[in-house]
Amino acid sequence: MKKSNLWSLRLGFSGKESNKIEKLGLEKFLKKSYYSKFDTQLPAFLENTPKTTAELKALRQSLKDLDPEEKKKIQRKEIYTTGELKQWWIAKMQTDEFPLREKMVCFWHNHFVSASQKVKINYWLYQHNMILRENAFGNFKEMTKKIVKSNAMVKYLDNIDNKKGKINENLSRELLELFTIGIGNYSEDDIKNGARALAGLNLGDEGAVYQPKAEDNGNKTYFGRTGNWKADDLVDIIFEQKNIPYLITRKILKWFLYDDPSEEMVIRYGDYFRKSNFEIKPLLTKMFTEEYAKDKTGKKIKDPLVYILQLTDELQLDDYDESMIAAFLKQQGMDLYNQLNVKGWDGGNAWLTSQVYLQRNNTSDLLCSGRKLPKKASGIMMMDEENIKPKKELEKREVKIKFDSNGNNKTIIADLSNRLLFEVNSEMQKDMENLLKYDFDPKQPNANFAVIRLFNYITKLPEYQLI
Known part of the structure; x- marks a missing residue:
């Protein structure tokens, strides 16, 4: 695989940045990625959703007075807003000039897991996502402090139930086990005393705050140090430990x-x-x-994001509906804002089970033929006529792929192979030449169709699944 293309996939989600990496060199490309600008304006679809604890309380109170059907409509709208949040983020991944930031946000999203089904309040999920975006290339310790004190994390890991004399250890445990130092590097007493230090940290308007009646102001011993520790103190002490990095x-x-x-x-x-x-x-x-x-290749299985965004990029589907992409990700087990548990997506071999592989092949067939992903199979939520409907449908369309119209079958095969595959053996080469025969004329009207058929074959190869 062409080196700049390989690293465009690794540092982004498609081959779009390949030319930038070649032109700038890797170090300059990284610097531009680190200092790239990003939008901090609240998305319009979140403007009328509850943001403060008072607004949330008012909404919950109003629901009590509604009949079941009206209550259901409001709840369905909140679920749909979660879908819009996914589409908003996918659009950023597709359109950012330097997508390494969004790739890093996605990494942190799967490290500091906070899932929508439990958090429920979309504004808190947005706040959590923005903390990750703003600190994606910053300081790990400082970001950890901010995440621990986010409403989304306090809600997701049940710290709203953590009170003096009635301790809930979930946030304290995962802070150590999954977020920072890992299993085997702390004791059960550290978890218990960490939970005491976090007791009373509850929901606030712009982030979690301590509630005086519920916090524990006694001394706690944490990794051998004793004091009246609070959330930031815990993180400081953890980051002093030998095995933290x-x-x-x-x-x-x-x-x-x-x-x-x-x-x-x-x-x-x-x-x-x-x-x-x-x-x-x-x-x-x-x-x-x-x-x-x-110069190592073929050491990592593409995750579903890279797989689908590379497909849409190669087929020049620049305006492909983000809701379809979100549905594909859900089908592949990479549902944004909704990991199965706090451990996050496993990655690696989990991205290439027999079922996932079949789904990928079917998706390639559909996209290469210009068809949309089926709603029933992809799990897209349908809204009734009284609710907001998905913003756009993808009609069957002509798809195109870049190839040299002045080349021949072997040069076009070589270009696609160099762009898409880290390895080509003689049997694969023979199969590709059978698809794009020696008398192939790239200037004929059906030439694009023939090259797309070759591309579709390549996407089904095991080697294509690796970067």
């Missing part, structure tokens, strides 16, 4: 580069991360530039 460097390597990174690599980058005071930009720069030089 390795869980996150392993996860970053797995997200971007290797499904099975070596322990030596995890430790080396982890040690550098600690020396960099847990600043994310220098870690990513070191990691990406060093691994770029190694």
Whole structure:
């Protein structure tokens, strides 16, 4: 696979950035990605949703006075707004000039999991997403503090039920096990005392706040240190521990580069991360530039986002309906804002079960033929006539793919292979030449159809699923 194309897929979701990487060089491309601008304006679809605890209380009170049918309509609208939130984010992934930020937001989204089915309030999910976006390349420790004190996380991990004398350990446990240091590096007493330190941290208007009647102001011993610790203190103490950097460097390597990174690599980058005071930009720069030089390919299975956005990019479906993409992701087990549990998506081999592979092949068939994804199979929610309907449908359309109209069958095959596959063997080459025969004329009216048929064949190869 062409090196710039490979890294465009790794640092984004398609091959769109390949030319930028070639033109700028990797380091300049990374710098532009780190400092790229992003929209901070509240999306219009969230303007009339509850944002403060008072507004939420008022909404809940109003629902009590409604008949069941009216109540159901309001609840359905909130569910639909969650769908709009997914589409809003997918549009950013598709259109941002430097999509590494959104790729990193998605990484953090799967690290600091906070799912819609439990949080329910879309504005809190949006706040959580914006914390990840604003801090995507910032400081890991500081971002952890902000996430712990977000309404979405406090609600998702049940800290609203954590009170002095009636402790709930969920947030305290996951802060250690999944968010920072990992299993085997803390004790059950650390979890219990961490929960005491988090007792009373409850929902607030712009983020979680301590409620004096529910907080525990006694001394707690945490990793051998005793004091009246609160949320920020816990994070500070955790980040002093020896093994703090390795869980996150392993996860970053797995997200971007290797499904099975070596322990030596995890430790080396982890040690550098600690020396960099847990600043994310220098870690990513070191990691990406060093691994770029190694020229390794085929070490990672494409996740569903990369798979579908690469397809729509190659077929030049620039205006493809984001709701269809969201539905495909759900079908593939990568439902945005809705991981199955706090551990997040497993990745790796989970992205290529026999069922997932079949779904990918069917999707390629549909897109290459210009058809839309079936609503029933893809799980798109249908609204009744009194509710908002999906914003657009994708009619059957002509699809196009880029190829050299002055070339021949072998040069076009070579170009597609170089763009899409990390490896081509003699049998694959023979199959491709049988599809695009030696007398192929790229200037004929049906030439685009023939090249798309070749592209469809390539997308079904096991090698295409790897980067």
